[in-house]
Amino acid sequence: MAEPSLRARLAGLFNVRPGEAPAVTAGLLLFFLLFTGYFMLRPVRETMGVAGGVDKLQWLFTATFVATLAGLPLFGWLASRVQRRRILPWTYGFFALNLLAFAAGLLSRPDDAWVGRVFYVWLSVFNMFSISLAWSTLADVFASDQAKRLFALMAGGASLGGLAGPVLGTLLVAPLGHAGLLALSAALLVGSAAAATWLQRWGERHPAPAETGGARRQALGGSPFAGATAVLRSPYLTGIALFVILLASTNTFLYFEQARMVAEHFPDRVRQTQVFGLIDTVVQTLAILTQVFLTGRITQKLGVGVLLVAVPLVVAAGFLWLALAPVFAVFVVVMVARRAGEYALVRPGREMLYTVMPAEQKYKAKSFIDTVVYRGGDAVSGWVKRGLDLLAEQPSLALFIGAALAVAWAAIGLGLGRAQRRREREAQDAKDRGTDRFAAPA
Incomplete structure (x- = not known):
């Protein structure tokens, strides 16, 4: 027998079936280009936040929350009236025009703090909508059995973009400037x-099975706030919302410390952008290695709960360490561990929690939690952190409170992991009995 070709061996290695390679390549490019551009701008955003004043960050977090509330119904209005294959190109085109407008603003008024503040809020809203929409496109094009085989492979484009973006930003900020x-x-x-448009066309030529193919050609419909009612009715979803609030709160406490320490140690704006870019590079490198070699094996052997508990406990220990040794080197270690762990462990674990939910809640309730709840937690914790900085002469007080929040975060994660495992068993039992697990309300 002839030896299999290199293409066949690669297809077998990555579990790609005949005819799927072009679509997988398009999906990889979709995520790679999106995340490269976003992570290239993340250090610029952090620099803009520092330039506007560390004592003003709580206002930026509040403005981001308000902008999120305003953006949800606008996006819902667009999605309800536009064919789904056109939602992403139209939305991304609008965002690209926004970026060019910001570039012009920075060229004409490079030292205007308000230009930086508006950009900070805009990018914080942009990342939520753009990433969510990219995943929606993949869910429209690929059938369920394809998603199980190919989604993780295409998500590798996001991780690679998250690695390439900070490197490009660090190397190009000096010659191109922030506007460039x-x-x-x-x-x-x-x-x-x-890439997304090409992927949609591929989907038209290779339609999904009848049960999913029609939905891809329809508008999303519904209200963007419909998930709020589901969250209030379901203790499980309420637990996820609390988990996200505590996640956002601990992240905000560390974020404020990052802004304060970078502003103290690196007064030059170009140098600040380079420092932020270097941190992003280390984080993405560790995240890719963990995702590829550890996350799946950990989940298979120990369950989802471990993904939700391990990072919060590490963050709690990091807060205590930083309170006792408040130096920049310690902070970098804690921040890198937190962010790499969130990308590689916490985020996959959060997404797995929704696999035992009805389809409607996977979209509506999840959207509400990932946007309004998350940004609301950002805004509230930002004001709490600022209040602690004003009331307490010892900055370590906020770090001890952050450690307590992280412990509560871990406790909620432990409970969610057990609830997810219980629901998984119930779903399997219902399947064995021939009944519908999701027939009853969640």
Whole structure:
């Protein structure tokens, strides 16, 4: 027998079936270009936040929450009236125009703090909508059995983009300036939209089975706030919302410390962007290694709960360490561990919690939790952190409170892991009995 070709061996290695390779390549490009552009701008955003004043960050977090509330119904209105294959190109095109407008603003008024503040809020809203929409496109094009085989492979494009973006930002910020980085990111976003458009056309030529193929050609419909009622009715979803609030709160406490320490140690704005970019590079490298070699094996052997508990406990220990040794090197270690762990462990664990929920709640309730609840937690914790900084002469007080929040975060994660495992068993029992697990309300 002839030896299998290199293409066949690669297809077998990555579990890609005949005819799927072009679509997988398009999905990889969709995520790679999107995340490269976004992570290239993340250090710019952090620099803008520091430039506006560390004591003003709580206002930026509040403005981001308000902008999220305003953006949800606008996006819902668009999705209810536009064919689903056109939602992403139109939305990304609008965002690309925004980036070019910001680039022009930075060129004409480079030292205007308000330009930086508006950009900070805009990018914080942009990342939520753009990433969610990219996943919606993949869910429309690929059938369920394909998603199980291919989604993780295509998500590798996001991790690679998260690694390439900070490197590009660090190398190019000096020759191009912040305005140049924004213009380059706009071009990458247009490229991501082009990849998504090609992917949609591939889906038209290779339609999904009848039970999923029709939905891809329909508008999303419904209200973007419909998930709020489901969260209030379901203790399980309420637990996920509490988990997200505590996650956002601990992240905000560390984020404020990051802004304060970077502003103290690196007064030059270009140097600040380079420091933020270097941190992002280390984080993404560790996240990719963990995702590829550890996350799946940990989940298979120990369950979802471990993914939800391990990082919060590490963060709690990091807060205590930072309170006792408040130096920049310690902070970098804690921040890198927190962010790499969140990308590689916590986020996959959070997404797995929804696998035991009805389809409607996977979209509506999840959207509400990931946007309104998350940004609301950001806003409230931002004001709490600022109040502690004003009332307490010892900055370690906020760090001890952060450690307590992280312990509560771990406790909620432990409970959610057990609830997810219980629901999984109930679903399997219902399947064995031939009944519908999701026939009753969640």
